[in-house]
Amino acid sequence: MTPRDVPADDAPCARRFGRVSWIGLWTLFLRDFLRGLEIWKITIAAPALQSLLFAFIFQLALGGVSVTMGGLDFNAFLVPGLIAYVVLERGFESTAFMMVYDKLEGMITDVVGAPLTPAEMTTGFALMAAVSAVLTGIATWAILLPFLAALPADPVALLFFAFAGGSMLGLVGLAGGLWADKWDHITGVQTFIVIPALYMSGVFFSLDRLPEAFRAVAELNPAWYVIDGMRYGLTGTAVADPWTGCVVLLAVNAALWLLCWRLFATGYKIKA
């Protein structure tokens, strides 16, 4: 062995990662999490304020008539719904808009070119979406305290459902963002699919208000389990068994994770 073959300790060599590139995963998470945080007026303050507006409007529109909805006082029903809505909406936007922006600006190469496996990319984006969504949810919960002054009945369940919901819509947004070729496509997905699916699944009214046929369809919507589950976490009252919701959401998250993983692995629309 000649001395040449033995690398000196400080010689450059290929960088090694373990089974998981933890630093890469953390960097990807932080990059997009901070991007959202930097425009907090749009990502946190605006959704919280909009929820407050909704709460006011329903209050005034009801004009003091007392209403029970899904076994709860109307405010106690509405507040968890509004929080769940911003969580789901923020989860979707955090990945969808970021992905379309990066693709259109060509910045997606920063992600594709980094030493990250498809699994790490998918996980990083899903976690980023979930944490961003929960953060917006907490701000909304705080601003809505005048309408429902109560601590969560089951904080663990509340956090779980918020986290699972944010991650679920984050993965939907990720798949949508990968598919979209321009802004028109992704806002189309948002306006014509995501928002109607959320509005009609128990944010503002309990599903027994819907005609029978619609009701069956609405109960198939995984977002309904998030909304119902968060309502359970906040008030202790729910329609579905929380454990059923838990299983459904874990399964849906797993399926969406696999879909996004597959899209990244094949480089769908992002690799030549």
Added chain:
Amino acid sequence: MTDYPTPRHIGAVNWLGLWTLYQKEVRRFLNVFTQTVAAPVVTTLLFLAVFTLALGRAVEVVNGVPFAQFLAPGLIMMSMVQNSFANTSSSLVIAKVQGNIVDVLMPPLSAAELTVGFAMGGTTRGLIVGTATVTGMSFFVDFSIQHPFFVLFHAFSASLMLALLGMLGGIWSEKFDHMAAVTNFVITPFAFLSGTFYSIKRLPEAFQVVAHFNPFFYMIDGFRYGFTGVSDTTPMLGVAVMAGVDTVLLLLAWRLFSIGYKLKP
């Protein structure tokens, strides 16, 4: 000898220029009509569904009008004003950020022509969205029009007012963030809280007085009066207020264009 080039002669009004600017503004939003026309229609129908499903049993009539018929004009007005505002404000902010505002400032267009061209573009979007929303809603709500004059007047004057406000906002904003803040924290709350969803008689006395200084209240109330024949205030007062506010805003926008506020160095 007239074969040498002479300056182009434009009369008192540059009709061709005005028409071109107007067409640019209209084509800009029609090009993405799924975002600018179809999306607001769907969103407004969702609001209708959500509110009638959530409150329809508890609140059957407002001011003697069935809840859905009370709500529908408010929602239509809300979508019209949000869209006319979005049209002019986004047009100006995008042009400023991208630098292509010079395409509008350089041509031989006077400040008055710029004001009218942009304002009519935004008003057109408001009216198209309004018409589409009425059409969509007519499948679910029994419309009857009691006073067509009030419907048309307020549809036009409100779209114009918000188009002008959008111009002022767009001229003032230096980046998208500013514009988004104006939309989220000023326009949306005004559009939501000025009687779209409830009669202002529900408000405490003091707020009712404040509401009478809010032009958004007059446009919603007057538009609703046109459909239902029931009003929270004197209908002709609303007409006067809207005409006055539109005139003031027109003059203000014209003034900003003529001094080149934040547009010319």
